[in-house]
Amino acid sequence: MISVAEAKKIIHDHTQSLTPVTMPLKEAVGMVLAEDCFAGSDIPGFPQSAMDGYAFAFDSWKQKTLLLQGEIPAGRGDAPPLEAGTAVRIFTGAAVPENADTVVMQEKTRVENGQLIIEDDLLEKGGNVRPKGSEMMSGALAIPQGNVLTAASIGFLAGLGIHEVNVYPKPKISIVVTGNELQQPGQPLEFGQVYESNSYTLTAVLQTLHLEAASVVYAADDLSTLQETLKFHLETSDVLLITGGVSVGDYDFVSKALENCGVEKHFHKIKQKPGKPLFFGTLGNKLVFGLPGNPSSVLTCFYEYTWPALEQMMHMPHSKIIARELPLARGYTKKPGLTHFLKGLLLNDAVIPLDAQESYRMRSFATANCFIILEEEGTEYHTDDIVTVHILPA
Numbered sequence: 001m002i003s004v005a006e007a008k009k010i011i012h013d014h015t016q017s018l019t020p021v022t023m024p025l026k027e028a029v030g031m032v033l034a035e036d037c038f039a040g041s042d043i044p045g046f047p048q049s050a051m052d053g054y055a056f057a058f059d060s061w062k063q064k065t066l067l068l069q070g071e072i073p074a075g076r077g078d079a080p081p082l083e084a085g086t087a088v089r090i091f092t093g094a095a096v097p098e099n100a101d102t103v104v105m106q107e108k109t110r111v112e113n114g115q116l117i118i119e120d121d122l123l124e125k126g127g128n129v130r131p132k133g134s135e136m137m138s139g140a141l142a143i144p145q146g147n148v149l150t151a152a153s154i155g156f157l158a159g160l161g162i163h164e165v166n167v168y169p170k171p172k173i174s175i176v177v178t179g180n181e182l183q184q185p186g187q188p189l190e191f192g193q194v195y196e197s198n199s200y201t202l203t204a205v206l207q208t209l210h211l212e213a214a215s216v217v218y219a220a221d222d223l224s225t226l227q228e229t230l231k232f233h234l235e236t237s238d239v240l241l242i243t244g245g246v247s248v249g250d251y252d253f254v255s256k257a258l259e260n261c262g263v264e265k266h267f268h269k270i271k272q273k274p275g276k277p278l279f280f281g282t283l284g285n286k287l288v289f290g291l292p293g294n295p296s297s298v299l300t301c302f303y304e305y306t307w308p309a310l311e312q313m314m315h316m317p318h319s320k321i322i323a324r325e326l327p328l329a330r331g332y333t334k335k336p337g338l339t340h341f342l343k344g345l346l347l348n349d350a351v352i353p354l355d356a357q358e359s360y361r362m363r364s365f366a367t368a369n370c371f372i373i374l375e376e377e378g379t380e381y382h383t384d385d386i387v388t389v390h391i392l393p394a
C-alpha cells in the first residue's frame with residue numbers, strides 16, 4: 001500500500017492539461033483562458049453619458065442658463081455637434097456630441113422657457129462623461145491567459161465585443177455504477193437492496209466544478225458485462241469514474257475488467273481511511289478512478305484525488321479546495337497506520353470532527369464543510385492541536 005502523498009504524486013504525474021479549443025464565450029464559464037484576450041477597439045467607443053440629463057460645454061457655461069436643443073437617446077449615432085451656448089437632452093449610455101464635454105444629471109437642473117438652469121455647484125468639467133477608451137483602449141490586454149473565466153470576466157469580454165475564447169476544455173467524464181444490490185431512489189426497497197446514491201453524489205460534485213458527466217451507466221456485477229461497459233466508455237471519455245467493485249470480494253470485478261481493457265494500473269490501495277481500496281489507472285491520457293463503493297469513500301476519494309486531477313486537466317491556476325492549518329475544537333483518537341480524512345465542521349476558526357465517520361454513512365458528510373486530515377502515524381489528538389484542513393467548496 002502506498003501513502004496518500006505518493007498516491008497524489010502518481011496521479012499528478014499522469015495527468016495532463018487537455019488541448020485548448022476555441023469555443024463560444026457563452027459556454028466558457030469556469031474554464032481557463034489558454035490565450036491572452038485583447039480589446040479589439042476602444043471601449044466605450046465614444047465619450048458616453050453616465051446619467052440621464054443634459055450635455056453641454058463646461059467652459060461656455062457662464063450665466064448658468066443654456067438654450068436647450070435636441071435630444072440624444074442611447075444608440076443615436078448621428079447627433080450633430082453642439083452649438084455654442086446650447087445644451088442637449090441626453091440619456092445614460094448615449095454618445096456625448098462633439099463640442100460638449102460635461103453632463104449634468106436632470107435632478108440638478110430646471111428648465112424654464114426652453115432654457116436650462118444648472119444647479120450643481122460641485123459639477124466639474126468632464127463630469128458624468130465616461131471618456132472614450134476608459135474601460136479598455138484598443139489593443140490593451142483584457143485578461144491574460146491562465147485566468148479562470150468567471151461570470152464577471154465573461155461579461156467583461158462580451159462587453160469588449162469578444163464572442164469566442166481559446167480555453168482548456170472540460171474533460172469528458174463517464175460514471176459507471178456497479179452493484180447488483182442497488183435500487184433507484186423513488187422506488188420501494190426490497191430486502192437486501194440499498195438506494196443508489198453514488199451517481200447522485202458524483203453528478204452533484206461535478207456540478208460544483210462546472211462539469212457534468214457525459215453519461216451515467218449501470219453495470220451488473222459480472223466480469224464480461226462490466227468489461228464491455230468499461231471498454232465503451234473508455235473510448236468516449238477523458239475520465240472514467242467507477243463506483244464500487246474495487247475491493248477483494250468475489251463480485252469485485254473492476255480491477256480485472258480494467259486490466260482486460262488495457263488500462264495500466266498505477267496503484268490499487270492507499271494507506272487511508274476511508275477509501276482504502278482506491279484504484280487509479282490510465283489508458284493513454286485517459287484517467288480511470290475506481291472509487292470504493294461506500295458512499296462516503298466515493299466522495300472523499302473524489303475530493304482528494306479526482307478533483308485535483310480534473311483541475312489539472314482544465315489547467316486551473318488554483319484549487320477551489322483550500323488547505324489551512326487550524327486548531328481542533330475537540331480531541332480525537334485513531335489507530336496508527338492510515339491517514340484519516342475526517343468529515344469536519346469549520347466554525348469560528350477551529351474544526352470539529354463530526355460524529356458518524358464510518359464510510360457507509362453520509363449523515364456527517366451532509367453537514368460537513370471540510371476534511372480534517374490526521375496523519376498516518378498520528379494517534380492522540382487534543383483540543384487546540386493544529387491539523388491540516390481541506391475546506392470543501394459548497
Ligand SMILES: Nc1nc2c(c(=O)[nH]1)N[C@H]1C(S)=C(S)[C@@H](COP(=O)(O)OP(=O)(O)OC[C@H]3O[C@@H](n4cnc5c(N)ncnc54)[C@H](O)[C@@H]3O)O[C@H]1N2
Nearest residue numbers: 179194195196197198244245246247252276292293294297
Ligand atoms: N475483505 C475485505 N473486505 C473489504 C475491504 C478489504 O480491504 N477487505 N475493504 C472495505 C472497504 S475499506 C471498502 S471502502 C469497500 C469497498 O468495496 P467496493 O469498492 O468493492 O464496493 P462495494 O462492495 O461494491 O460496495 C461497498 C458498499 O457501498 C455500497 N454501495 C456501492 N455502490 C453504491 C452506490 N452506487 N450507491 C450507494 N451505495 C453503494 C454497497 O452496497 C456496499 O455497502 O470494501 C470493504 N470490504
Ligand code: MOO
Nearest residue numbers: 274275276297359
Ligand atoms: O476505506 Mo473503506 O472506504 O473505509 O470503507
